[in-house]
Amino acid sequence: xxxxxxxxxxxxxxxxxxxxxxxxxxxxxxxxxxxxxxxxxxxxxxxxxxxxxxxxxxxxxxxxxxxxxxxxxxxxxxxxxxxxxxxxxxxxxxxxxxxxxxxxxxxxxxxxxxxxxxxxxxxxxxxxxxxxxxxxxxxxxxxxxxxxxxxxxxxxxxxxxxxxxxxxxxxxxxxxxxxxxxxxxxxxxxxxxxxxxxxxxxxxxxxxxxxxxxxxxxxxxxxxxxxxxxxxxxxxxxxxxxxxxxxxxxxxxxxxxxxxxxxxxxxxxxxxxxxxxxxxxxxxxxxxxxxxxxxxxxxxxxxxxxxxxxxxxxxxxxxxxxxxxxxxxxxxxxxxxxxxxxxxxxxxxxxxxxxxxxxxxxxxxxxxxxxxxxxxxxxxxxxxxxxxxxxxxxxxxxxxxxxxxxxxxxxxxxxxxxxxxxxxxxxxx
Ligand SMILES: [Ca+2]
Ligand SMILES: [Ca+2]
Numbered sequence: 532x533x534x535x536x537x538x539x540x541x542x543x544x545x546x547x548x549x550x551x552x553x554x555x556x557x558x559x560x561x562x563x564x565x566x567x568x569x570x571x572x573x574x575x576x577x578x579x580x581x582x583x584x585x586x587x588x589x590x591x592x593x594x595x596x597x598x599x600x601x602x603x604x605x606x607x608x609x610x611x612x613x614x615x616x617x618x619x620x621x622x623x624x625x626x627x628x629x630x631x632x633x634x635x636x637x638x639x640x641x642x643x644x645x646x647x648x649x650x651x652x653x654x655x656x657x658x659x660x661x662x663x664x665x666x667x668x669x670x671x672x673x674x675x676x677x678x679x680x681x682x683x684x685x686x687x688x689x690x691x692x693x694x695x696x697x698x699x700x701x702x703x704x705x706x707x708x709x710x711x712x713x714x715x716x717x718x719x720x721x722x723x724x725x726x727x728x729x730x731x732x733x734x735x736x737x738x739x740x741x742x743x744x745x746x747x748x749x750x751x752x753x754x755x756x757x758x759x760x761x762x763x764x765x766x767x768x769x770x771x772x773x774x775x776x777x778x779x780x781x782x783x784x785x786x787x788x789x790x791x792x793x794x795x796x797x798x799x800x801x802x803x804x805x806x807x808x809x810x811x812x813x814x815x816x817x818x819x820x821x822x823x824x825x826x827x828x829x830x831x832x833x834x835x836x837x838x839x840x841x842x843x844x845x846x847x848x849x850x851x852x853x854x855x856x857x858x859x860x861x862x863x864x865x866x867x868x869x870x871x872x873x874x875x876x877x878x879x880x881x882x883x884x885x886x887x888x889x890x891x892x893x894x895x896x897x898x899x900x901x902x903x904x905x906x907x908x909x910x911x912x913x914x915x916x917x918x919x920x921x922x923x924x925x926x927x928x929x930x931x932x933x934x935x936x937x938x939x940x941x942x943x944x945x946x947x948x949x950x951x952x953x954x955x956x957x958x959x960x
Contacts, residue, residue: 667711667771671795676788679705692724692756693789700783701730704739707774710793715769716744718794724758724787725751730780732788734765736772744768749786758789762798807869810959812858812939815841820862824938827854839876839919839955846953849885852946856954858939864894867926868933870959874923877905878953883916885952886944889924891936899936900929904944914952923960 668674676696677688682705687698696705719734729749736742745765752759778785809819816832817823823832827850834846847856879885890902906913908922943949 665709667709668707670710670712670716670768670774670793673790673792674707674710675790676705678707680708681706689787693758695724695787695789697784697787699730699778699785699787701778701780701785703778705776705778705788707776709771710774711771712768712793713770713795716765716793716795717797718762719745719747719765719791720760720762720794720798721747721749721791722758722760722789723749723752724755724789725749725785726753726755726757727751727784727786728781730778730785733775733777733779734768735775735777736768737775738773739775739777741775742767749780755787762794764797765793768793808866810870811957812959813845813875813954813957815843817858820860821858822861824857824859825855826857827851828856830856834953837878837919837953839878839953841955844878844953844955845957846951847941848951849943849949851948853943854949855940855942857941860937864935864937865959866933866935867931867959870926872923872925872960873939873958874921874960875957876919876921876955877909877914878919878955879914879916880951880953881916882950883914883952885914885949887914888942888944890940890942891929891931892938892940893935894937896938899934900926900931903928905941919955 665680675694677694679686679696682696683703685698685700686696686703686705689695689697691697719732721732729751732747732749734744734747736744744767745763747761747763749761750759776788776791780786811818812821813832823830825847829848829850831846833843835843838844845856849855873889877887887905888902889905891899893899903924905922905924908924909915909920914920941954
């Protein structure tokens with residue numbers, strides 16, 4: 532722009548171009564010429580502008596400035612070129628150069644040479660030089676689940692409720708490289724949610740099958756946004772390791788992980804409640820390993836009428852006095868600490884008035900707690916005919932809390948036979 536309007540600059544450019552052509556035609560000649568000028572070679576080779584050459588002949592001063600030019604973004608340097616000491620010609624010539632450099636390709640003069648010379652620019656080589664070694668992460672700080680270094684296929688990062696990793700299936704995993712456990716971690720804490728039964732997080736070191744430092748049971752929290760803090764004990768972890776969280780469970784979409792961290796002490800009260808056992812005893816049949824050990828009665832576990840719930844009820848005809856429906860759990864002891872009451876529905880058949888007593892026994896057939904009369908838990912004080920009534924007996928009334936039982940007995944409280952009656956939906960609550 533300025534060049535076009537300045538004849539003296541144009542003349543100089545013509546001269547410069549001539550010199551450039553001369554230099555560029557033979558490298559040897561170029562070297563000779565440069566030696567004669569006693570100017571350092573690098574200055575020249577690194578010069579992106581041909582117009583700088585004439586300045587070399589006239590005064591050696593511009594050369595140091597030119598050495599700084601090869602670095603990209605040399606605009607600030609080029610502004611230094613028009614030193615006030617230099618001859619008027621110099622001040623005019625360098626000025627167009629910076630504009631040419633600052634706007635690459637704007638002037639045809641600078642482009643041809645700059646295409647040759649910029650190739651060895653050291654900038655690109657220095658950029659990848661930082662080695663990708665990971666800085667160890669503090670294992671005792673919160674690590675976001677979504678900040679994994681690698682993971683199995685299928686795992687997703689989702690922002691539903693909170694940003695987390697989800698679609699965790701049985702066998703899924705996530706890697707968190709270079710975790711610093713310092714002198715040792717004794718606990719693991721994870722903020723997690725599940726509406727699909729939960730699962731387990733295995734804490735493994737350095738590989739998917741590496742040392743198992745601990746396993747953390749993830750409960751069903753009752754909803755995909757019902758995050759809970761779950762803690763568990765781990766051991767044998769210190770120093771720096773790649774951490775693999777290996778997820779296991781039954782099926783797919785087991786749970787989500789928002790974040791986790793390690794604890795230097797084991798969680799005092801492990802808040803991981805054991806999954807509540809299925810409280811049902813009878814619904815449309817005996818369930819959950821309850822067996823029929825009844826005596827002196829005719830019973831049908833698939834009675835089709837009357838039915839309170841589902842498809843069947845249990846009918847019982849006590850043939851002798853003190854006969855009993857007697858259920859034994861083959862799987863082992865029942866922990867009553869999970870429950871507060873025993874509930875069932877009773878129907879007195881055509882007659883009603885059947886008097887029953889309920890009690891528990893342990894594995895050694897020893898009675899546990901008191902014997903209670905069903906009549907005491909019925910609104911009318913006795914079993915009504917032709918209708919279903921709910922019976923809810925608090926376990927506290929038996930005088931037991933948190934005990935263990937193995938057997939439940941619904942025994943006749945009378946010395947003679949009883950007319951048929953029906954039970955349904957027998958369960959703990
Ligand atoms: Ca998160
Ligand atoms: Ca039923």
